[in-house]
Amino acid sequence: MPGAVEGPSWKQAEDIRDIYDFRDVLGTIKHPNIVALDDIYESGGHLYLIMQLVSGGELFDRIVEKGFYTERDASRLIFQVLDAVKYLHDLGIVHRDLKPENLLYYSLDEDSKIMISDFGLSKMEDPGCVLSTACGTPGYVAPEVLAQKPYSKAVDCWSIGVIAYILLCGYPPFYDENDAKLFEQILKAEYEFDSPYWDDISDSAKDFIRHLMEKDPEKRFTCEQALQHPWIAGDTALDKNIHQSVSEQIKKNFAKSKWKQAFNATAVVRHMRKLQLGTSQEGQGQTASHGELLMPAPGGPAAGCCCRDCCVEPGPELSPTLPPQL
Structure with a gap:
């Protein structure tokens, strides 16, 4: 299917509800320089993001x-x-x-x-x-x-x-x-x-x-x-x-x-x-120690709720960048 890409598995998704909420926002985007998200389909434990097809290259x-x-x-x-x-x-x-x-x-x-x-x-x-x-x-x-x-x-x-x-x-x-x-x-x-x-x-x-x-x-x-x-x-x-x-x-x-x-x-x-x-490096305001992610700010959601930005799966190691060949 043109423009279709396989999304994250259910286990990899931070929060399925949040993904759908975000889909609703992206679906309303109408800008000539932003690739549009047409829809999301769920199948076999995967999410499929149906994107606008662009063919002009990088x-x-x-x-x-x-x-x-x-x-x-x-x-x-x-x-x-x-x-x-x-x-x-x-x-x-x-x-x-x-x-x-x-x-x-x-x-x-x-x-x-x-x-x-x-x-x-x-x-x-x-x-x-x-x-x-x-x-x-x-x-x-x-x-x-x-x-x-x-x-x-x-x-x-x-x-x-x-x-x-x-x-x-x-x-x-x-x-x-x-x-x-x-x-x-x-x-x-x-x-x-x-x-x-x-x-x-x-x-x-x-x-x-x-x-x-x-x-x-x-x-x-x-x-x-x-x-x-x-x-x-x-x-x-x-x-x-x-x-x-x-x-x-x-x-x-x-x-x-x-x-x-x-x-x-x-x-x-x-x-x-x-x-x-x-x-x-000293953080400003609320900062995280090694191996610890930031918690919701005071006055935010009740303790224990997910702030959507902290539920991440372990990812790939950073790779060294290539030095410029000046």
Whole structure:
């Protein structure tokens, strides 16, 4: 069946009722840049998610195939992503796994629109509970998630900043063969605009990225603020062809990349315990100790109820990301 994908088994599902509740929300989404969920079917102990069919391929593949690619092209792509994510945030939905592999082209047409897909880690913001599960994809995850702090929709804005960075140079802002050093970079928000790869990129683009890849989520741009930045809303994005440099770096750094692998709370807590990073990061407000997930905030649901964000199954171990071949 076109567009049908097998969902989690009954044992893997966090809460079947919550999945159906979330289905009801996703079913109401009407945005041109978001893959629609048409329905969910239950059969043989499995859930089948019937999604809108998109056939244009992944973002990186399309960029590599192009013969001409500019900052302005990247700006238009990011505009579509920001507009769609703002729509989700206005509905109270946090995607939590934004990355280039989840950005698909609707069709093979040259001017095809981009579509956000894969809501497997998405959550509805609940006034009675805090988002706390450490999930996402290594390299795109926000510092506050790795620091085991309660977080918000600002984590999506950080991920968009990482995507924008990659679209302009072809390699990730954080990279190391050693997981401990990778996490340290992200936790400190340490990244550079390396020469010569950023020499021809506008100061406006760099300013845009700095505002999204801001360590403090309270100071980080929201989608609405990012949409008003001159690099998106104005004419500061350059028209110089950067295809050769960007496509070469994409092919070197993301071929057979392990960046696609997602992780969850169990995996990241296990790694942070091993790497002894957890104790060096103080959480704000209510935080979790090693191997312990956050409980509902005071004044929330009664003790013992599930806050939907803490019922996770053990997932795959984090894989080291590929270092950029600069």
